[in-house]
Amino acid sequence: MPAAERSIIHVDMDAFYAAVEQLDRPELRGKAVIVGGLGPRGVVSTCSYEARRYGVCSAMPTVQARRLCPDGIYLVPRPARYQELSEQVFDVFHEVTPEVEGLSLDEAFLDVSASLRLLGPVEDIGRRIKQSIHERTGLIASVGMGPNKLLAKLASEISKPDGFLHIRASEAALRLAPLPVGRLWTVGKVTEQALHRIGVRTIGELAACDPARLRQALGRQAAMLQALARGEDERAVEPVQAEQSIGAEHTFDVDVDQRVMAESWLLRQCERVAARARARELRGTTVTVKLREPPFVTYTRQAPLQAPSASASEIYEVARRLLYLWWQTQSRPRLRLLGVSLSGFGKRAQEDMFAVGAKGAATDQVQDGINRRFGTGSLVRAGILRTRKQD
Numbered sequence: 001m002p003a004a005e006r007s008i009i010h011v012d013m014d015a016f017y018a019a020v021e022q023l024d025r026p027e028l029r030g031k032a033v034i035v036g037g038l039g040p041r042g043v044v045s046t047c048s049y050e051a052r053r054y055g056v057c058s059a060m061p062t063v064q065a066r067r068l069c070p071d072g073i074y075l076v077p078r079p080a081r082y083q084e085l086s087e088q089v090f091d092v093f094h095e096v097t098p099e100v101e102g103l104s105l106d107e108a109f110l111d112v113s114a115s116l117r118l119l120g121p122v123e124d125i126g127r128r129i130k131q132s133i134h135e136r137t138g139l140i141a142s143v144g145m146g147p148n149k150l151l152a153k154l155a156s157e158i159s160k161p162d163g164f165l166h167i168r169a170s171e172a173a174l175r176l177a178p179l180p181v182g183r184l185w186t187v188g189k190v191t192e193q194a195l196h197r198i199g200v201r202t203i204g205e206l207a208a209c210d211p212a213r214l215r216q217a218l219g220r221q222a223a224m225l226q227a228l229a230r231g232e233d234e235r236a237v238e239p240v241q242a243e244q245s246i247g248a249e250h251t252f253d254v255d256v257d258q259r260v261m262a263e264s265w266l267l268r269q270c271e272r273v274a275a276r277a278r279a280r281e282l283r284g285t286t287v288t289v290k291l292r293e294p295p296f297v298t299y300t301r302q303a304p305l306q307a308p309s310a311s312a313s314e315i316y317e318v319a320r321r322l323l324y325l326w327w328q329t330q331s332r333p334r335l336r337l338l339g340v341s342l343s344g345f346g347k348r349a350q351e352d353m354f355a356v357g358a359k360g361a362a363t364d365q366v367q368d369g370i371n372r373r374f375g376t377g378s379l380v381r382a383g384i385l386r387t388r389k390q391d
């Protein structure tokens, strides 16, 4: 047994791209939705559970999917929209712990060992994540919990869709034993075949296999695989180290042609960006504003902050000036999309983030606290309320 038992959570959104399409277009709900490349060489990215019933799965050529499910609804991916929802999902993660290892837009490991004292047992944290994601995005996440990455991931996988399962160390062997070796994390096709050749078909058989025999078949990875088969996994959750930039953007349903409205949205984006920077203990030195004029002409404008910052008001001050300067140069300014990002992260913000005198820091601090407690968006600056109607 490891000295201190860890609590790891694995979160994986159910059929993410397809679920987003069904969210945005209610008429697609309950239907076979396939998102992927639609050309002759296209491949399925994600498909709804309704489509899976026809045998369609991700990474399958779209041509083949069309044969299996000719009445399915085939859509091209909308990466910007998935990114937007992914950020909301990751915001939920960062409210629980800074120890977040993102695996993709819709999947992450969280080490919540240090959060238990404040937030309660791992199941409470897992449920809170699942609920917050659903409340804020309308999407369903599967949540797996366990003493390590292996078991947390297995828990979300076997309970999905709409999964919620905690596998304790004591149940690990029982849960793992009957599964085919190919299901064990890190076992690829080649390893699987090598195991089959020596008669090892289940994870239980792998755990019980003679170590010398296993080493002969698999070489150096034998011991590691056998430990995994016993449910032992010491790998740490590794938060992404060097973040390049933190951004938020919004595509408007109706083009925005009033500057005051654009500013409201901009302030809202600045708050999101600043909150995420603070959650990661980062301060940026550069503010970039992204402006898209309909249909697809995109401008970016960049300016430095006076000092490294994660303060919404300081970021907004610069962003607003950039917006203003762009607005002045346009004969008929209109925006389809508006975004802001913070970059140039030099050093950790931790040491002086709440330093006395940092303008707006007190407001940000109170806001973070309230949003952590009641959900992002509970407390926003008054200027943002204007944008609420459009949500």
Ligand SMILES: [Mg+2]
Pocket (backbone or CB within 6 Å): 012, 013, 014, 015, 016, 106, 107
């Ligand atoms: Mg997923």
